[in-house]
Amino acid sequence: MINLEIAVPTFNRQPLLNKLLSSIYKCEIPIGLNVLIKIYDNGEMNLKDLNKNESFKLQYVKNNGNIGIIRNIIQCFEKCEGDFLLVVGDDDEIISRLFFKEIFIQLSEANSKIILFNYFKMNSKKIHSTAVDVSYNFNKQTYFNDFIIECGWLGNCIYSKQVIDWNLSPKQISNGFPHLYYQVMAILNEQYIFIGTPYLGNTFESHESFSWKKDSINIIFSFIEILNYSQKHGSYNNKMELKNVGLHFLKRLNHFGLMELLAYSNIHVSWSKYRLIFFFVPFHRKPVYLLLFFLIKVKSLIKH
Numbered sequence: 001m002i003n004l005e006i007a008v009p010t011f012n013r014q015p016l017l018n019k020l021l022s023s024i025y026k027c028e029i030p031i032g033l034n035v036l037i038k039i040y041d042n043g044e045m046n047l048k049d050l051n052k053n054e055s056f057k058l059q060y061v062k063n064n065g066n067i068g069i070i071r072n073i074i075q076c077f078e079k080c081e082g083d084f085l086l087v088v089g090d091d092d093e094i095i096s097r098l099f100f101k102e103i104f105i106q107l108s109e110a111n112s113k114i115i116l117f118n119y120f121k122m123n124s125k126k127i128h129s130t131a132v133d134v135s136y137n138f139n140k141q142t143y144f145n146d147f148i149i150e151c152g153w154l155g156n157c158i159y160s161k162q163v164i165d166w167n168l169s170p171k172q173i174s175n176g177f178p179h180l181y182y183q184v185m186a187i188l189n190e191q192y193i194f195i196g197t198p199y200l201g202n203t204f205e206s207h208e209s210f211s212w213k214k215d216s217i218n219i220i221f222s223f224i225e226i227l228n229y230s231q232k233h234g235s236y237n238n239k240m241e242l243k244n245v246g247l248h249f250l251k252r253l254n255h256f257g258l259m260e261l262l263a264y265s266n267i268h269v270s271w272s273k274y275r276l277i278f279f280f281v282p283f284h285r286k287p288v289y290l291l292l293f294f295l296i297k298v299k300s301l302i303k304h
Contacts, residue, residue: 001032001033001034002032002033002034002083002084002104002107002108003034003036003081003082003083003084004033004034004035004036004082004083004084004085004086004100004107004158005036005038005080005081005082005084005085005086006024006035006036006037006038006086006087006088007038007040007076007080007085007086007087007088008020008037008038008039008040008087008088008089008090009040009042009069009072009073009076009087009089009090009154010039010040010041010042010043010045010090011041011042011043011066011069011072012042012043012044013090013091014045014046014049014050016090016091017039017050017090018049018050018051019093020088020090020091020092020093020094021037021050021051021052021053021058022051023093023094023095024037024056024094025051025053025055025056026094026097027094027096027097027098027099027100028097028098028100028101029055029056029100030100030101030104032104033100033104033107034057034082035056035057035100036057036059036081036082037056037057037058037059038059038060038061038076038079039058039059039060039061040061040063040072040075040076041060041061041062041063042063042065042066042067042068042069042072043066045060045062047060061079070173070178073087073154073178073179074169074170074171074173074178077159077164077169077178077179077182078169080159080161080164082161083107083160083161084107084110084158084159084160084161085158085159085161085164086155086157086158086159087154087155087157087159087179088154088155088200089153089154089155089202091202092153092154092155092200092201092202093200093201093202094199094200095198095199095200095201096197096199099199099200102195102197102199103115103117103158103195103199106193106195107158109193110158110160110193111160111162112160112162112163112191113160113163113186113191113192113193114157114158114159114160114163114182114183114186114187114191114192114193115157115158115192115193115194115195116138116143116147116156116157116183116192116193116194116195117156117157117158117194117195117196117197117198117199117200118156118195118196118197118198118199119153119155119156119198119200119201119202138194138196140187140188140190143183143187143192144187144245148180148183148223153177153202154179155200155202156200157179157183159182159186163182163185163186163191164182166185166235167181167182167185167233167234167235168233168234170226170229170233172229172233173225173226173229177223177226178226180223180226181226181229181230181234184223184226184227184230184234184236185230185234185235185236188236188238188241188242188245189235189236227242227245230242
C-alpha cells in the first residue's frame with residue numbers, strides 16, 4: 001500500500017478550498033493507493049460547511065493563530081506522515097479524474113525522488129496554456145530555464161518522504177516559496193521524474209493581472225535565497241554548481257526583464273532581498289546592479 005498525503009495550507013478562503021476538495025473527490029483511486037487530505041488552517045473555518053466524501057480521509061489541523069503562509073507551507077513538509085506528499089494551494093484544482101491512476105505507476109518507482117508535472121494556467125474554467133513546453137526533453141536546464149519561472153507555485157510536484165527527510169527543513173527561508181528548496185535539491189541530485197501531462201490548474205484571476213508578475217518576482221527572490229540556503233544546509237555538496245546555477249538564472253532573468261519588473265512593480269524591494277541577487281552577480285556587473293537598486297528606491301520614494 002502506498003500512502004499519498006495531500007496537504008492544503010489555507011487561510012479564510014473556504015469557497016476556493018471547497019472547489020479544490022470537489023475536484024479531488026471526482027478522481028478515481030486505484031487499488032493499492034491510500035489518500036489522506038490534510039488541511040492546515042491559519043484562520044477560523046466552519047467545519048460544517050467543508051466538503052467531505054466518505055471515500056477520502058480528511059484531517060483538519062487548526063493552527064495556533066495565523067502563523068503565516070510560509071510557516072504554514074513548511075509545516076506541511078515537517079508533519080508529513082505518508083510515503084509521498086503533494087502540497088496544493090487552496091486556489092488550485094485537479095483537472096484530470098485519472099490523476100491518481102496515472103501517477104500510481106510513477107509512485108511505485110519514485111521511492112527517493114520527486115515527481116514534477118506540468119501545470120495549467122486558467123481563468124475561471126477556461127484553460128489558457130500549459131506552463132512548460134514539453135516538445136523537448138526535460139532536464140536540469142529545462143527546470144532552471146523555464147519550469148521554475150512558469151511553474152513555481154504549489155501543486156506542481158509530489159515529494160517522496162525520503163527527499164523531505166534528507167534535507168533540513170528550510171525554516172530560515174523568508175520568501176513565500178519554501179517548497180522550491182526540496183525541488184532544487186532533488187533536481188541537482190538527479191532525483192526526479194517529469195510528467196508532461198498537466199494534472200492541476202490554478203483558477204485564480206491573478207494570472208492575467210500584474211500580480212502574476214509580482215508572484216514571478218517573489219519566485220525569483222525565493223529561488224536565489226534557496227540557492228544561498230542550500231549551500232549551507234542542503235544535501236547537494238557542489239557549491240560551485242549552485243553558484244553557477246544562480247548566475248545562469250540571473251542571465252536568463254535579464255532577458256525575462258527582471259529589472260523592468262522590479263522598477264515598475266509596487267512590490268517593496270528591500271536591500272535584504274536585493275543583496276541575495278547581488279551576491280550572485282559577477283564582480284564587474286555589481287556597480288550596474290547597485291545603480292539599478294538606487295533608481296528603484298528613488299522611484300519608490302517618488303511614488304509615495
